Amino acid sequence: MTSLRERTVLESWPRIRKRPEELPVRPHLLDYEATRAAFSWEAARAGLTGLPGGGLNIAFEAVHRHAHGARASKTALRWIGKDGSRRELSYAELSAEALRFASALRAHAVTEGERVFLLLGRVPELYVAMLGSLSAKCVVSPLFSAFGPEPIATRIRMGEGAVLVTTPELYRRRVEAIRAQLPSLRLVILVERGETRERPPGTIGWSEFSARGEGAFAVPPTDPEDLALLHFTSGTTGRPKGAMHVHAAVLTHYVTGLYALDLHEEDIFWCTADPGWVTGTSYGVIAPLVHGVTNLVVEAEFDAQLWYRILQDEKVTVWYTAPTAIRMMMKLGAEAAKGYDFSRLRFSASVGEPLNPEGVMFGLEAFGRPFHDNWWQTETGGIMIANFAATDVKPGSMGRPLPGIEAAIVRREADGTVRVVDEPMVEGELALKKGWPSMFRGYLGEEERYRKCFAGDWYLTGDLAKKDEEGYFWFVGRADDVIKSAGHLIGPFEVESALMEHPAVAEAAVIGKPDPIAGEVVKAFVVLRPGFRASEELRRDVLGHARKRLGPVVAPKEIDFRDGLPRTRSGKIMRRLLKARELGLPEGDLSTLESDERPTGAAP
Amino acid sequence: MSREELERVVVEILAGIAPEADFAALAGNEDLRDALDLDSMDFLNLVIGLHERLGIDIPEADYPKLFTKDGLLDYLAAKA
Numbered sequence A: 001m002t003s004l005r006e007r008t009v010l011e012s013w014p015r016i017r018k019r020p021e022e023l024p025v026r027p028h029l030l031d032y033e034a035t036r037a038a039f040s041w042e043a044a045r046a047g048l049t050g051l052p053g054g055g056l057n058i059a060f061e062a063v064h065r066h067a068h069g070a071r072a073s074k075t076a077l078r079w080i081g082k083d084g085s086r087r088e089l090s091y092a093e094l095s096a097e098a099l100r101f102a103s104a105l106r107a108h109a110v111t112e113g114e115r116v117f118l119l120l121g122r123v124p125e126l127y128v129a130m131l132g133s134l135s136a137k138c139v140v141s142p143l144f145s146a147f148g149p150e151p152i153a154t155r156i157r158m159g160e161g162a163v164l165v166t167t168p169e170l171y172r173r174r175v176e177a178i179r180a181q182l183p184s185l186r187l188v189i190l191v192e193r194g195e196t197r198e199r200p201p202g203t204i205g206w207s208e209f210s211a212r213g214e215g216a217f218a219v220p221p222t223d224p225e226d227l228a229l230l231h232f233t234s235g236t237t238g239r240p241k242g243a244m245h246v247h248a249a250v251l252t253h254y255v256t257g258l259y260a261l262d263l264h265e266e267d268i269f270w271c272t273a274d275p276g277w278v279t280g281t282s283y284g285v286i287a288p289l290v291h292g293v294t295n296l297v298v299e300a301e302f303d304a305q306l307w308y309r310i311l312q313d314e315k316v317t318v319w320y321t322a323p324t325a326i327r328m329m330m331k332l333g334a335e336a337a338k339g340y341d342f343s344r345l346r347f348s349a350s351v352g353e354p355l356n357p358e359g360v361m362f363g364l365e366a367f368g369r370p371f372h373d374n375w376w377q378t379e380t381g382g383i384m385i386a387n388f389a390a391t392d393v394k395p396g397s398m399g400r401p402l403p404g405i406e407a408a409i410v411r412r413e414a415d416g417t418v419r420v421v422d423e424p425m426v427e428g429e430l431a432l433k434k435g436w437p438s439m440f441r442g443y444l445g446e447e448e449r450y451r452k453c454f455a456g457d458w459y460l461t462g463d464l465a466k467k468d469e470e471g472y473f474w475f476v477g478r479a480d481d482v483i484k485s486a487g488h489l490i491g492p493f494e495v496e497s498a499l500m501e502h503p504a505v506a507e508a509a510v511i512g513k514p515d516p517i518a519g520e521v522v523k524a525f526v527v528l529r530p531g532f533r534a535s536e537e538l539r540r541d542v543l544g545h546a547r548k549r550l551g552p553v554v555a556p557k558e559i560d561f562r563d564g565l566p567r568t569r570s571g572k573i574m575r576r577l578l579k580a581r582e583l584g585l586p587e588g589d590l591s592t593l594e595s596d597e598r599p600t601g602a603a604p
Numbered sequence B: 001m002s003r004e005e006l007e008r009v010v011v012e013i014l015a016g017i018a019p020e021a022d023f024a025a026l027a028g029n030e031d032l033r034d035a036l037d038l039d040s041m042d043f044l045n046l047v048i049g050l051h052e053r054l055g056i057d058i059p060e061a062d063y064p065k066l067f068t069k070d071g072l073l074d075y076l077a078a079k080a
Helices: A004-012 A032-038 A041-047 A058-062 A091-107 A124-135 A149-158 A168-181 A206-211 A249-259 A278-290 A304-313 A323-332 A357-367 A447-451 A492-500 A536-550 A575-583 B003-017 B040-054 B060-066 B069-079
Strands: A075-080 A086-090 A115-119 A139-143 A161-166 A187-190 A227-233 A241-246 A268-271 A294-298 A318-321 A347-350 A371-375 A407-412 A418-420 A428-433 A458-467 A473-478 A483-485 A488-490 A505-515 A519-528 A558-564 A593-595
Touching: A041 A249, A058 A124, A058 A249, A058 A278, A075 A091, A075 A124, A086 A091, A086 A124, A091 A124, A091 A206, A115 A124, A115 A149, A115 A168, A124 A139, A124 A161, A124 A278, A139 A149, A139 A278, A149 A161, A149 A168, A149 A492, A149 A536, A161 A168, A168 A187, A187 A206, A227 A278, A249 A278, A268 A278, A278 A294, A294 A304, A304 A323, A304 B060, A323 A357, A323 B060, A347 A357, A357 A371, A407 A458, A418 A428, A483 A505, A483 A519, A488 A492, A492 A505, A492 A519, A492 A536, A505 A575, A519 A536, A536 A558, B003 B040, B003 B069, B040 B060, B040 B069, B060 B069
Parallel strands: A075 A294, A115 A139, A115 A161, A139 A227, A161 A187, A268 A294, A268 A318, A318 A347, A347 A371, A519 A558
Antiparallel strands: A075 A086, A227 A241, A407 A418, A407 A428, A428 A458, A458 A473, A483 A488, A505 A519
């Protein structure tokens, strides 16, 4: 049954009807049902080449196979630096640089299967290092450059990183102090700009490193099931989770590039995601290159006027961005986008958190194209549910499953199995039928945690959603306490642990507080140790401590002091109750509540 | 308001957002978002703080002018 509220939502936002025959370029997916019915992963494999000696390697499909044919001199990467400087790399050049990097890894005794961590902004070396490492069959793990030392140390330790590629700046600010805690790290490569100042001990410059590589390097035989990427994500409890992806994932990258992003040979593609996020890898690097298009890379962070200029001047045709950026552009108003020529923009998509209907419509108003929301997560490796170029958009819906993907709403039963919910618009957990190529193959070192993600043939996503009578999915919320802020998943435990390292903090609980721009921001509730008194000065001290440890993206934006935190009888902090109270929502079932919070006199 | 006074206001606002940030040590032409580790939310909060403290309107089209210390102080000096 559709509730009254949902009806209102559905009806107040008119469906955006598509007329595919009027689109300037014929979309790859024209008939949704027919394409789905005819699809098989085996047949889709024809879009890939495969290694000459057999096997499948992401880097080979992304660059090396294009390096000698018609695409050799085509621009693979068009990079625009923060200062406006430009650099272009053809497919032949990018392939050669990646092979040199791979060869240099071997020259430095880095072997197959070893982990290469990347802590870099959007610089050309990021692409070379990622593709080079994959060519050498090393496992790549990208990190957010906005991470503080603690999240960096945790991840490199968990992944037993052998190599780290970063900049002198980031090394000095984020890594140097924790280097001693990272015994696995043998090689730290610094991407230097301008003149080289004194290099910190235990590091090597990019050019010095590369000089030991040779131009010729043969990608070794790669089993499609060989580990390729390690993407860290966050859960409610415990350490971050290292989602493991294999080279076979490139087939999903190819298929989703085709159907969800509708990439065509002549496209100029721009993905604005941070390379430290899975989107920045799957769609900022791999998918566009696999399709042989020109991949635009903009180093600078969000700035609406700059982005409008880039869309116009670089003649971007396909654009993949995120709700936080879209909402910031909305604040500026569609007026600010007037006067620019966006006529080349053919398709725009959004991912990271659900895009509100206003955001979808803003695309229509400002750019003449609606934003096409899609859904996926670190574990899925690629886009799973999407609004397509040729199919109608229902603003606020994430769309329908890609060809080759079966999605359902399920309910967990007491016996551990799941039941598929067939009635339309009934809330349940979003689940995917397992077996697509980019499905994660495990959480690093945590078999049990991986096993718990599945029930029978279904992968349980942890997202709550609904499906309407036409098969469109609608996001409802998270089934756990993970916080989604500006597209980043933040695990409350990691933040709470860092807060509790502060000498004044006895206990901490962290929630996601709804925010009109970022979706959610991290808010912390802190109980002080005896002898400490709540004050603005102490609040700032705790905040500064958290920011230094965690970095600005993960650290709380707000801190409130409390005399106690609500706990269950088993001692677990009830973050949900804190959140309900913060939002003035019903408190729900309190039968398990053992001890309750008391706001301190000083706090609001 | 003098430049020194304006700088003091910025430092005070930043202390509530990013207490660990050392605005005084910043070079005039450095991007303060990078150098002080401010994400887009932090920067937005800084702008809101300036609006509240100084009563000036800062249209979003002007944000890029505030990305460096010199740019920020020049902008405030002209407006406040």
